[in-house]
Amino acid sequence: MTSVILHGHKLIRHYGHGHLHFITFTCYRRLPLLRSICARNAFVQILGETRDRYGFSLVGYVVMPEHIHLLISEPAKGTPSTIIQVLKQRVSRRLRRKPRRRASYRQLKLPFRNSPPSLPRFWQYRCYDFNLWSQGKFVEKLHYMHRNPVKRKLVAHFRDWPWSSFSFYSMKETGWIRIDPLR
Numbered sequence: 001m002t003s004v005i006l007h008g009h010k011l012i013r014h015y016g017h018g019h020l021h022f023i024t025f026t027c028y029r030r031l032p033l034l035r036s037i038c039a040r041n042a043f044v045q046i047l048g049e050t051r052d053r054y055g056f057s058l059v060g061y062v063v064m065p066e067h068i069h070l071l072i073s074e075p076a077k078g079t080p081s082t083i084i085q086v087l088k089q090r091v092s093r094r095l096r097r098k099p100r101r102r103a104s105y106r107q108l109k110l111p112f113r114n115s116p117p118s119l120p121r122f123w124q125y126r127c128y129d130f131n132l133w134s135q136g137k138f139v140e141k142l143h144y145m146h147r148n149p150v151k152r153k154l155v156a157h158f159r160d161w162p163w164s165s166f167s168f169y170s171m172k173e174t175g176w177i178r179i180d181p182l183r
Contacts, residue, residue, distance in 0.1 A: 020059060020182075021080045022141040023070045025088065025127035032065035033122060039095055040163045043068070044176040046090045054083050057180035059138075062145040063163035064152070069145040071138070071165075073180075084127050092122035138182070142169070 027033040034040050040063045047070075051058050055076030062069045075083055132138050146169075149161035158166045168179040 019074070020132040020138060021070075021072050021074070022130040022132055022137075023072065023080060023084060023127050024067060025084060026067040026124045028119060028121050028124055030066045030124075031119075033095070034063060034068075035065040041176070042094050043091050044163060046094065047087060048177045050083060050087045050090065051177075054078055054086070056080075056083060058165075058177065059180055059182060060142045060145055060165040060169075061163075061177070062148050062161070062165070064148055065154075069141075069148065071132070071141060071145070080129060081127075088123045096122060 034043060043063050047058070047061065057073035058070070059073065060069075060071035072080060072083065074080060130141070132141060142165075146158050146164055146166045149155050149164065150158055155161045158164070159170065162175055165175065165179045167173045167175040168181075
């Protein structure tokens with residue numbers, strides 16, 4: 001069992017207990033750097049690759065224009081913090097990459113490339129990590145995540161936001177990425 005504690009900033013993370021983790025992290029200064037379809041698709045693709053590499057279960061997710069919510073298990077390799085670090089680095093590198101000479105129109109429309117050059121990074125430091133100890137908390141966090149796009153008026157109904165696990169839980173459909181149901 002592992003706990004990470006930073007007294008100065010009151011960061012306490014509990015690992016090694018087999019809990020699910022509700023994780024939230026945001027783009028730098030909450031800028032909508034994931035506002036494009038291409039950027040959200042790239043995030044989901046990299047999330048799947050990271051899951052395969054580190055061996056964690058993805059139980060739920062939502063990709064918003066300026067933040068991410070994940071429900072994940074503890075990984076076979078590393079910790080949830082390791083996963084988030086790798087995920088952030090890979091997404092940032094992919095979306096900040098300069099387009100090739102013969103770049104497609106979609107490559108040129110990534111929002112980060114149109115941002116001011118003074119923008120020092122893609123993501124805010126750290127993330128919010130909450131251990132889920134009960135089925136009730138799991139359901140609460142899953143509903144909270146799925147309501148986000150509707151609450152923010154990005155879509156009229158949950159099913160209309162394809163960058164979330166809602167379609168899996170409502171219709172048992174595989175969306176952009178495979179969801180690992182609780183057993």
